[in-house]
Amino acid sequence: MAVMNPEANRGILQPQAILTPEQLAAGRTGESGIVVTSLEKAVGWARTRSMWPALFGLACCAIEMMHTQTARTDMSRYGMELMRASPRQSDLIIVAGRLSRKMAPVIRKIYDQMPEPKWVISMGDCASCGGVFNNYALVQGCDEVIPVDVYVAGCPPRPEALMHGILKLHEKVRAEGIDGWNDRGGGFGITVG
Amino acid sequence: MTIQTDVETAVLPAERAARAATRFGEKVRVDDEGAWVVEAASLPEVARALRDDFALDYLINLTCVDWPDRFETVYHMASIQGGPPLCLKVAADKAKPIVPSLTGVFAGADFQEREVYDMFGVRFAGHPNLRRILMWEGFAGYPLRKDWREAYYEDDNKPLKSRWPEGDFFFGEDKIADWDDNIKYPSGYQAEGVESSRADDNIVVLDADELHRAPSGSERLIVNMGPQHPSTHGVFQMRLTLDGETVVDLQPVMGYMHRNHEKIGERNLWLGNMPFTDRLDYLAQLGNEWGYALTVEKLMGLEVPERAEYIRVILAELNRIQSHFWSITFLLNDIGAFFTPMMYAIEERELILDLFEMATGSRLMCNYMRFGGLAYDLPEEFLTMAQTLVDDRLERAIDEMDAYLSGNEIVLERMQGVGVLPPDMAINFSTSGPVLRASGVPYDVRRAEPYGVYDRFDWDVVTRPEGDVFARYMVRVGEMRQSLRILKQALRDLPGGEIMGGKKAWQIRVPAGQAYGRVENPRGELGFYCVSDGKANPYRYHVKSPCFVNLTALAEMTKGHKVADTVAILGSIDIVLGEVDR
Ligand code: SF4
Numbered sequence: 001m002a003v004m005n006p007e008a009n010r011g012i013l014q015p016q017a018i019l020t021p022e023q024l025a026a027g028r029t030g031e032s033g034i035v036v037t038s039l040e041k042a043v044g045w046a047r048t049r050s051m052w053p054a055l056f057g058l059a060c061c062a063i064e065m066m067h068t069q070t071a072r073t074d075m076s077r078y079g080m081e082l083m084r085a086s087p088r089q090s091d092l093i094i095v096a097g098r099l100s101r102k103m104a105p106v107i108r109k110i111y112d113q114m115p116e117p118k119w120v121i122s123m124g125d126c127a128s129c130g131g132v133f134n135n136y137a138l139v140q141g142c143d144e145v146i147p148v149d150v151y152v153a154g155c156p157p158r159p160e161a162l163m164h165g166i167l168k169l170h171e172k173v174r175a176e177g178i179d180g181w182n183d184r185g186g187g188f189g190i191t192v193g
Numbered sequence: 194m195t196i197q198t199d200v201e202t203a204v205l206p207a208e209r210a211a212r213a214a215t216r217f218g219e220k221v222r223v224d225d226e227g228a229w230v231v232e233a234a235s236l237p238e239v240a241r242a243l244r245d246d247f248a249l250d251y252l253i254n255l256t257c258v259d260w261p262d263r264f265e266t267v268y269h270m271a272s273i274q275g276g277p278p279l280c281l282k283v284a285a286d287k288a289k290p291i292v293p294s295l296t297g298v299f300a301g302a303d304f305q306e307r308e309v310y311d312m313f314g315v316r317f318a319g320h321p322n323l324r325r326i327l328m329w330e331g332f333a334g335y336p337l338r339k340d341w342r343e344a345y346y347e348d349d350n351k352p353l354k355s356r357w358p359e360g361d362f363f364f365g366e367d368k369i370a371d372w373d374d375n376i377k378y379p380s381g382y383q384a385e386g387v388e389s390s391r392a393d394d395n396i397v398v399l400d401a402d403e404l405h406r407a408p409s410g411s412e413r414l415i416v417n418m419g420p421q422h423p424s425t426h427g428v429f430q431m432r433l434t435l436d437g438e439t440v441v442d443l444q445p446v447m448g449y450m451h452r453n454h455e456k457i458g459e460r461n462l463w464l465g466n467m468p469f470t471d472r473l474d475y476l477a478q479l480g481n482e483w484g485y486a487l488t489v490e491k492l493m494g495l496e497v498p499e500r501a502e503y504i505r506v507i508l509a510e511l512n513r514i515q516s517h518f519w520s521i522t523f524l525l526n527d528i529g530a531f532f533t534p535m536m537y538a539i540e541e542r543e544l545i546l547d548l549f550e551m552a553t554g555s556r557l558m559c560n561y562m563r564f565g566g567l568a569y570d571l572p573e574e575f576l577t578m579a580q581t582l583v584d585d586r587l588e589r590a591i592d593e594m595d596a597y598l599s600g601n602e603i604v605l606e607r608m609q610g611v612g613v614l615p616p617d618m619a620i621n622f623s624t625s626g627p628v629l630r631a632s633g634v635p636y637d638v639r640r641a642e643p644y645g646v647y648d649r650f651d652w653d654v655v656t657r658p659e660g661d662v663f664a665r666y667m668v669r670v671g672e673m674r675q676s677l678r679i680l681k682q683a684l685r686d687l688p689g690g691e692i693m694g695g696k697k698a699w700q701i702r703v704p705a706g707q708a709y710g711r712v713e714n715p716r717g718e719l720g721f722y723c724v725s726d727g728k729a730n731p732y733r734y735h736v737k738s739p740c741f742v743n744l745t746a747l748a749e750m751t752k753g754h755k756v757a758d759t760v761a762i763l764g765s766i767d768i769v770l771g772e773v774d775r
Contacts, residue, residue, distance in 0.1 A: 055423050059450055059771050060475035060557060062427070069532075070539040085423035100774075102329055103428055103449040106420055132469065133452045136336070137328075156557055 044174035047091070047117070050079035051170075054090035056110065059097025061124035064156040073159040078166070087113040092169070094162075095146075098126035099139045111146045119173065121165050122148045125155045216242070226707065228267075228280035233292055236283050240270070240298045248272045249279055251636075252295070252623050254709060254720050254737040255305035257313045259339045264290045264315050267722065269709055273620050273634060275641035278709065285315055294320040301623025304745045312337035312455075327448035327774060336456055413441065416756070420449045424527050424760040427770030431747075431759065438755050443748040447741075447773055454775040458734035463489060463701050466734065468560040473719075473736060474772035475557055476516040479508045479549075480714040482562040487644055488710030488721040489564045492703050498691040501566040502646045506683045507579065508552065508561070509712075510676040514587060515545040516715035517669040517676075518594075520767040524666055525598060527764035528607040534598060541590045544582055551575050564701060566693035576684065583680045591673050599670065608663035612750040612762035615660055622746040625739050626717025627672065628766055630656045631664035638713035649686075650679045662765040669767075672715075703727070716740050716767055736775055740768040 057065055069075045069083070084090040087110045099107060111120070122142050125131030128151045130140035139145060149172060152165035220235040231239050243249040254269035264285040271278040285292050294317035295302040306317045307326040314335035317323055324330060334341050419430035428449035434442040454473065458466050470481040483505055490497065497505075522538040546556040552571050553559035561568050598604055614624070619632035629636055635654045639647040655671035657664035705727040711720040717739025724733035743766050751759045 056421060058428060060472055063475055063557065066535075067539060067543070070536050070543075072540075072543055087421070098450060098452055100449060100451055102451065103420065106428075106449070110421055132472070133457065135453055135457055137452045158556065 040177045041174070043178050044176070048078070048170040048173050050082075051092050051119070051173075052082050052084050052090045053080060053092040053094050054087050054110065054114065055083035055085045056087075056093060057096045058099060058103070059126065061096035061127065061156040064159055065094055065096040065123060065162060068159040068162045073163055075163070075166070078170070080166070087111075088115060090114055091117065092119045092121065093146075094121045094123050095127040095142045095148075096123040098131065098133055099142045099145070100137055101139055102137075104139050104145050107142065108145045117179075119149045119169055120146055121150045121152060121162075121169060123152045123162055123165070124157055125153060128153065131155055224282075226280075228282050230282050230284070233283050233285065236281075236293050237295060237298055240268070240281070240295055243270060243279070244298060248274065251620055252299040252301050253278055253625075253711070253718060254722060254735075255295070255302055255309065256722055256733075256735040256737070257309045257315055257337075258724055258733045259313060259337065261339075263287055264313060266292050266309065266315060268295070269720070269722075271641070273636055275636075277642050280709065290315040291318055292316070293318050294323075296320055299623060300618075300621045301742055301745055304741060305623075308741075311335070312453075314338065325448075327451040327453075329448070336453055337459075418759070419446075424763065426523065426763065426768055427773075429763075429768065429770055429773070431763070433751075433756065433759065435756065440751050440754055440756065440759055443751045443759065445744050445747055447744075447770075450770045450774040452775075454736060455734055458736075459731055461731075462729050463703055463731060464564070466731070467562065468558060471558040471560060472771060473738070473775065474714060474716060474740070474769045476519055476769055477512055477714045477716065477719075478557060478559050479505075479512045479561065480712055481719060482559065483509055483645075484710060484712040484714070484719045485721050486562040486564055487712060488708050488723050489703060491708040491710055492706055492723060492725055493564060493701075494704075495565040496694045497566055497645075498694050499646070499688050500570075500690045501692045501694070503683050503687045504552075504567060504571060504692065505562065505645055506647065506650075507680060507687070508549070508559075510680045510683070511545050511548060511579070513676045513715045514673050515542045517673045518542050520715070521594070521598075521666055521669050524662075524761070524764040524767070525604070527760045528604065530598075530604075534594070537590075537594070541587060544586065548575065548579055548582065551578070563693065566691070570692050576687070579680075580684055583677060583684065588674075588677055591670065591677070595670055599667065605663065607758075607761055608666060608765075609659075609661055611662045611754060611758050612765060613659070613661045614746055614750050618749065619660065619746070622742075622749065624717070624743045624746050626714070626743070627665050627668040628717065628743050628746070630654065631668045632660035633658040638711050638718050642711070644710075644712060647679075650682045652678050662761050665765040665767075700729075703731075707733075711737075714739060716769065716772070717743060719772075736772075738772045738775060740766070740770075740773045741775075744768060744773065 057063075067073065069080075080092075087093070091114070093107075093111060093114065095107065111118070120142075122128045126133060126138070127142045128148075130138055132155065134140065142148065150165045150169045152161055154161050157165070217235070217239055220232045220239060222230045224230055229239075249270040249272055251271050251273045252268065253271050254267070256267050258265045258267060264287065266283045266285065268281040268283075269278040270281065283292050290313070292315060294306055296306065296317075297319065303320075303322075304326060306320055307323060309315050310317060310320075310323055311325040311327050312335055325332060328336070414435045416433045416435055417430060418424075418433060420428040422430075430446035430449070432444040432446055433440050434444075454469060457469060461469065466485060467482060470485045471478040473481050518538040518541055522534040525534045526532060549559055550556045552575055553561040553568075614622075614628070614632050616632045616634050619629050619634060624632075625636070633656055635656045637654045638644070640654055652675045655668050655675060657667050703725040705725050707722070707724040709720055709722045711718050713719075718737070719739055720737035722733070722735040722737065723731050726732040747763065747766060750762050754762070
């Protein structure tokens with residue numbers, strides 16, 4: 001366990017989720033090599049530390065999504081650099097861009113193919129509510145076809161905003177326990193941005 | 194093949210018009226705007242004669258206008274040697290619109306005619322595959338017809354009141370629902386309808402006999418690549434017919450990102466379209482804006498102040514560099530150098546996006562140009578930063594890319610001799626941009642019909658003779674260097690003064706008329722065809738997308754290659770789906 005100084009890593013690695021500050025202060029990790037925590041917390045931690053997103057971009061927002069993966073924002077800090085081209089290997093789908101009615105059945109299929117537990121971030125105004133395109137050809141928000149955990153506002157959201165959304169999702173995942181992802185936190189997603 | 198790029202020596206359509214009028218007699222009438230109104234039945238004949246005898250060998254745009262009394266298909270033809278295009282118009286009956294297809298004369302008419310059929314329901318007699326292209330097969334109605342009202346969204350009082358006519362809206366936060374309610378459909382929306390019609394379009398049922406009729410006796414296979422596939426650059430589908438691993442046929446299926454930009458454009462106010470153009474080809478935002486501004490300026494007869502013209506050049510060329518960085522490294526992604534070159538390219542791109550943000554307030558969706566100028570002037574620090582970037586950084590970055598990538602053995606192996614497009618075909622397929630120039634045709638709108646202040650700079654049109662994937666890659670690398678050359682001159686000569694011409698007005702009045710404006714975008718010739726009837730919104734607003742038209746040649750390029758090569762070939766065309774599907 002690499003977590004030695006809770007202050008330095010606060011907000012990023014969240015050592016509190018695994019060890020209480022007292023345990024850390026007593027230096028238990030270094031001495032015995034044993035960490036005591038609840039299963040719920042361990043699972044939540046593990047899920048957030050390597051959440052693989054599907055390699056799936058729709059429109060302009062996908063450009064900013066790819067920027068999020070590169071040097072400046074660097075999503076890989078959270079074990080997320082591995083965008084999976086196959087939905088069957090991914091935990092997270094970032095709906096980055098406008099969703100047309102022609103595409104809607106496809107995205108539903110991709111979502112259904114992802115193994116559980118799975119999460120959805122709706123990135124950008126188009127994916128969240130249709131954005132500037134209010135017409136017949138577009139689904140007015142991807143939550144009409146798949147359940148969304150976090151909505152990130154912006155057209156396009158900056159990479160920092162997407163990062164904020166991802167961190168929010170991590171928070172949520174850590175809090176929801178082992179099968180809480182099935183609940184969707186009472187049915188409505190978090191909005192950030 | 195020898196090609197002239199000197200504009201002066203190219204014959205202008207005005208002169209041609211006089212000569213040609215006598216030749217076609219009754220079949221052609223020249224209208225007051227200089228467009229030729231051609232009799233429907235003689236269209237192919239006239240087009241062929243124009244192509245062969247009058248050197249108008251390059252069809253750059255094809256679209257349609259729905260007038261109250263007729264449909265009018267519109268064609269813009271230009272000479273590959275440069276000069277402004279000639280506009281041809283053909284009237285079709287309102288009740289049963291049929292126009293002869295031009296696919297026999299220009300292969301590039303194929304997708305554009307399908308688009309007109311899809312959107313207007315005009316049938317093209319003699320078209321080999323007249324099916325819907327952007328909407329799915331089985332979709333009811335023709336969305337761009339004026340009498341087609343959008344179910345659920347559209348109201349008679351366009352353009353501002355259409356979204357919630359009943360004023361009945363809610364905030365997402367107020368909505369507490371359980372899992373099931375999180376999935377909601379607008380009333381009257383039939384999910385099954387979408388499913389089944391999609392199936393019509395995408396699942397081809399073949400009988401076993403046909404499958405076994407392959408020449409080698411082997412089994413033919415149909416493989417769908419996309420719309421969710423790592424190499425399709427967005428949601429694009431290729432339906433490959435394979436014999437073993439060799440591609441026998443390829444059918445592009447698109448429209449997965451179609452939101453009918455043109456329909457939205459026709460209900461927006463003129464200026465309200467400006468931010469939407471950013472969202473067409475989102476890697477070339479400022480180029481798109483320029484194209485639209487240019488077209489409307491033509492209609493309004495506006496002069497743009499010199500400073501604004503220079504700033505437009507500076508931003509458009511920076512745009513070209515960042516876009517080419519993206520496309521060459523994406524091409525490398527496609528042939529297996531996954532994401533490493535990309536990381537380096539995006540590092541440079543970020544710096545250019547910073548400049549955009551500084552100048553316009555946004556990284557991607559700039560919304561910076563206005564009719565007659567720009568929204569606001571550059572901030573002071575912009576110039577020093579741009580200067581440093583251009584002088585010290587970008588050149589080195591391009592050289593570095595070039596040095597590490599272009600000579601790589603795997604790159605050469607995968608790219609050379611793959612997806613060859615000969616020059617005559619490239620012209621006939623109406624391709625433009627790097628795809629056309631990589632086939633050895635030095636056609637660049639900045640030279641062929643200079644706009645802005647491009648005629649003042651010293652730069653070269655980059656071409657390569659081979660016409661393969663590698664040539665397209667190298668043309669892009671070369672163009673980045675030329676852009677730097679232009680940038681250096683533009684930054685040096687940037688004059689002071691106004692950034693907005695004409696007098697300030699709250700309402701933009703666009704006089705009735707029509708105009709076709711075009712700019713050289715990183716992906717090729719982007720054209721806007723706007724028709725005004727003097728009202729607050731455009732009567733017709735058409736975007737000629739270079740990616741969409743370049744895709745017409747995709748099948749031709751891939752036939753006979755292996756599956757893996759189609760990925761490289763598609764990457765070398767460099768499509769942006771936001772613009773293909775509009
Ligand atoms: S929210 Fe804006 S940037 Fe994102 S896909 Fe929609 S139009 Fe493009």
